[in-house]
Amino acid sequence: MEKMITVLPGDGIGKEVMEAARAVLHVIEKRFDHVFTIIEKEIGGAAIDRTGEPLPADTLASCQQSDAILLGAVGGPKWEGGAVTPEQGLLAIRHALKVYANVRPVSVFKDLTALSPLKEAHVTGVDFIIVRELTGGLYFAKPKERRSEDEAVDTLAYHRQEITRIVTKAFQLARKRKKKLTSVDKANVLETSKLWREEVRAVHAAFPDVTVEHMLVDNAAMQLIRKPSQFDVIVTENMFGDILSDEASMITGSLGMLPSASLSENGPALYEPVHGSAPDLAGSNSANPFGMVLSVAMMLRHSFQLEEEAAAIELAVQEVVRTHVVTSDIAASEQQAATTSDVIEALVSC
Amino acid sequence: MEKMITVLPGDGIGKEVMEAARAVLHVIEKRFDHVFTIIEKEIGGAAIDRTGEPLPADTLASCQQSDAILLGAVGGPKWEGGAVTPEQGLLAIRHALKVYANVRPVSVFKDLTALSPLKEAHVTGVDFIIVRELTGGLYFAKPKERRSEDEAVDTLAYHRQEITRIVTKAFQLARKRKKKLTSVDKANVLETSKLWREEVRAVHAAFPDVTVEHMLVDNAAMQLIRKPSQFDVIVTENMFGDILSDEASMITGSLGMLPSASLSENGPALYEPVHGSAPDLAGSNSANPFGMVLSVAMMLRHSFQLEEEAAAIELAVQEVVRTHVVTSDIAASEQQAATTSDVIEALVSC
Numbered sequence: 153m154e155k156m157i158t159v160l161p162g163d164g165i166g167k168e169v170m171e172a173a174r175a176v177l178h179v180i181e182k183r184f185d186h187v188f189t190i191i192e193k194e195i196g197g198a199a200i201d202r203t204g205e206p207l208p209a210d211t212l213a214s215c216q217q218s219d220a221i222l223l224g225a226v227g228g229p230k231w232e233g234g235a236v237t238p239e240q241g242l243l244a245i246r247h248a249l250k251v252y253a254n255v256r257p258v259s260v261f262k263d264l265t266a267l268s269p270l271k272e273a274h275v276t277g278v279d280f281i282i283v284r285e286l287t288g289g290l291y292f293a294k295p296k297e298r299r300s301e302d303e304a305v306d307t308l309a310y311h312r313q314e315i316t317r318i319v320t321k322a323f324q325l326a327r328k329r330k331k332k333l334t335s336v337d338k339a340n341v342l343e344t345s346k347l348w349r350e351e352v353r354a355v356h357a358a359f360p361d362v363t364v365e366h367m368l369v370d371n372a373a374m375q376l377i378r379k380p381s382q383f384d385v386i387v388t389e390n391m392f393g394d395i396l397s398d399e400a401s402m403i404t405g406s407l408g409m410l411p412s413a414s415l416s417e418n419g420p421a422l423y424e425p426v427h428g429s430a431p432d433l434a435g436s437n438s439a440n441p442f443g444m445v446l447s448v449a450m451m452l453r454h455s456f457q458l459e460e461e462a463a464a465i466e467l468a469v470q471e472v473v474r475t476h477v478v479t480s481d482i483a484a485s486e487q488q489a490a491t492t493s494d495v496i497e498a499l500v501s502c
Numbered sequence: 503m504e505k506m507i508t509v510l511p512g513d514g515i516g517k518e519v520m521e522a523a524r525a526v527l528h529v530i531e532k533r534f535d536h537v538f539t540i541i542e543k544e545i546g547g548a549a550i551d552r553t554g555e556p557l558p559a560d561t562l563a564s565c566q567q568s569d570a571i572l573l574g575a576v577g578g579p580k581w582e583g584g585a586v587t588p589e590q591g592l593l594a595i596r597h598a599l600k601v602y603a604n605v606r607p608v609s610v611f612k613d614l615t616a617l618s619p620l621k622e623a624h625v626t627g628v629d630f631i632i633v634r635e636l637t638g639g640l641y642f643a644k645p646k647e648r649r650s651e652d653e654a655v656d657t658l659a660y661h662r663q664e665i666t667r668i669v670t671k672a673f674q675l676a677r678k679r680k681k682k683l684t685s686v687d688k689a690n691v692l693e694t695s696k697l698w699r700e701e702v703r704a705v706h707a708a709f710p711d712v713t714v715e716h717m718l719v720d721n722a723a724m725q726l727i728r729k730p731s732q733f734d735v736i737v738t739e740n741m742f743g744d745i746l747s748d749e750a751s752m753i754t755g756s757l758g759m760l761p762s763a764s765l766s767e768n769g770p771a772l773y774e775p776v777h778g779s780a781p782d783l784a785g786s787n788s789a790n791p792f793g794m795v796l797s798v799a800m801m802l803r804h805s806f807q808l809e810e811e812a813a814a815i816e817l818a819v820q821e822v823v824r825t826h827v828v829t830s831d832i833a834a835s836e837q838q839a840a841t842t843s844d845v846i847e848a849l850v851s852c
């Protein structure tokens with residue numbers, strides 16, 4: 153198979169974890185006889201520094217011509233509060249690529265349950281995915297402005313079609329899993345949530361084999377802590393998804409392990425680890441590369457249908473974790489912590 | 503002291519826990535020589551059933567003439583999806599009484615740490631309050647409508663004055679505590695959050711002794727699980743506050759213990775337990791009355807400046823919990839669970 157992949161290391165530890173992605177892709181190429189053409193471009197702070205733009209035109213063009221995109225992370229104190237911010241690059245690329253569905257699997261690695269802030273009984277059996285609407289709602293709808301010196305407004309608007317496609321995607325994913333969908337909204341207060349709930353009911357007709365439950369967002373925030381194992385697939389709008397998916401990632405206690413995918417209708421999808429750019433760790437060869445590497449596995453599976461290759465990566469990650477070659481964020485002690493390069497080396501020799 | 507209190511039992515277990523509030527107030531009256539004139543009115547489903555309105559005019563009038571208001575809980579499946587809902591009564595009373603500041607203390611009872619889904623090390627030392635803006639933002643701003651068959655819109659708008667008063671209230675509370683304020687927003691995406699952050703900085707000038715930290719809402723959702731003991735006072739806008747305060751209440755593992763206060767600028771304040779109406783428990787004499795009783799203590803302290811009386815109630819609750827006269831939600835086992843009446847009896851004889 154021949155594929156073109158644009159890689160966007162971004163800022164901070166994004167650069168280091170992308171090295172892991174490249175190394176792993178190289179092994180897969182050789183072992184399974186594929187050709188991955190990798191084009192590296194800038195985004196975020198790195199792009200601002202060189203071009204003044206968080207998403208330069210040639211970066212976007214390369215992404216649009218690719219079969220898939222890998223992103224490291226963007227942001228850092230250097231650019232905070234500026235007129236142009238790295239985060240704008242992230243929002244812009246989501247919008248331009250129309251990646252409306254952010255998919256985040258949340259599961260606790262067998263050998264890492266001890267890292268969870270939750271008691272073992274509460275994290276055992278946790279294995280769900282959050283499907284977050286990523287290109288609508290409060291993030292993009294207009295008006296979104298400072299109305300006067302003293303007034304500001306953001307708009308939470310949804311069109312039925314935006315809901316249909318994300319909810320359909322969530323039903324499809326649930327059908328391949330435990331067939332349980334939890335739709336999260338605030339239908340007792342929000343008009344957009346009433347439309348959302350209505351549309352979930354409508355789409356459900358095409359997926360009678362999937363059980364649907366509607367949960368208010370405040371209750372969902374509680375249930376994620378009380379009993380996260382109750383969930384299979386959670387679908388929700390953009391801002392609720394931002395909050396709940398980060399809450400969910402913390403219940404694993406190993407943020408550095410988590411991958412994500414942002415899918416579009418027909419265009420290339422974008423894969424990135426859940427963790428941020430961690431500027432304080434940058435350059436110290438201590439960033440956990442597993443979230444990025446597992447994002448590569450998601451890419452192989454979802455964008456290229458390379459199931460065997462994806463599974464090989466996931467198995468390698470499990471094996472390396474099992475043998476304790478892990479960075480300090482998930483190591484049993486500082487003394488036992490490996491470097492990013494150590495982990496990459498262990499991974500490629502699996 | 504003579505005070506007039508409107509009590510609104512509402513629906514479900516609201517009625518049962520309000521009995522506890524009355525019993526405790528009666529003891530305080532006698533023991534400390536006060537006169538509390540208690541007027542009972544309907545709100546929520548109970549009000550809808552009798553009058554068609556979730557907040558009848560005479561209920562509101564009584565509240566407005568009172569020195570303080572106690573609310574049980576509203577809602578239940580009976581009224582779900584109706585054109586008129588119990589929750590509308592709650593939103594209407596908040597709006598009418600202008601109770602812009604919802605204050606929720608979150609702490610873990612010494613004898614109840616085992617109930618938390620979090621490991622003991624993570625809940626030890628948890629003692630913070632969430633100050634939620636309660637009368638603005640997505641809950642009330644216009645437009646808020648179904649634009650067409652296929653489009654819906656809600657509006658997140660804030661005026662600087664709305665931010666000033668809630669943030670000032672939060673600074674005042676922080677000053678009386680550990681002097682640390684965490685302001686939660688989404689300033690990397692929302693215009694309202696940028697105004698919010700700006701105003702927090704401005705108000706900070708009058709409270710130089712308080713340390714301020716700005717935290718993004720997604721990060722706050724993580725930090726509440728990762729290390730809840732880091733917080734002292736959290737202040738945030740309405741919807742974020744709804745989500746985060748429920749998340750926070752779950753980290754204690756004992757939702758039934760938590761009180762809340764909703765404060766206005768000059769008018770009467772409203773006190774209610776954090777838990778809901780729990781329709782499935784209604785009438786079974788098994789509802790946990792402590793959240794309601796601790797709300798009474800908050801009322802005595804904040805609305806009537808009766809510090810000694812408030813402390814007496816809090817001490818009694820601690821004592822009753824210590825002697826294991828508790829309802830099934832916080833009992834060590836079903837067998838050891840007391841009834842609501844048992845708990846009330848234990849409380850009043852403390």
Ligand SMILES: CC(C)[C@H](C(=O)O)[C@@H](O)C(=O)O
Pocket residue numbers: 239242243394690691720
């Ligand atoms: C950086 C920020 C704009 C972004 C978001 O809120 O979507 C991030 O928190 C995320 O979840 O990817």
Ligand SMILES: CC(C)[C@H](C(=O)O)[C@@H](O)C(=O)O
Pocket residue numbers: 340341370589592593744
């Ligand atoms: C019932 C609902 C409208 C209400 C809210 O969202 O404010 C409730 O969740 C609360 O937090 O008091």
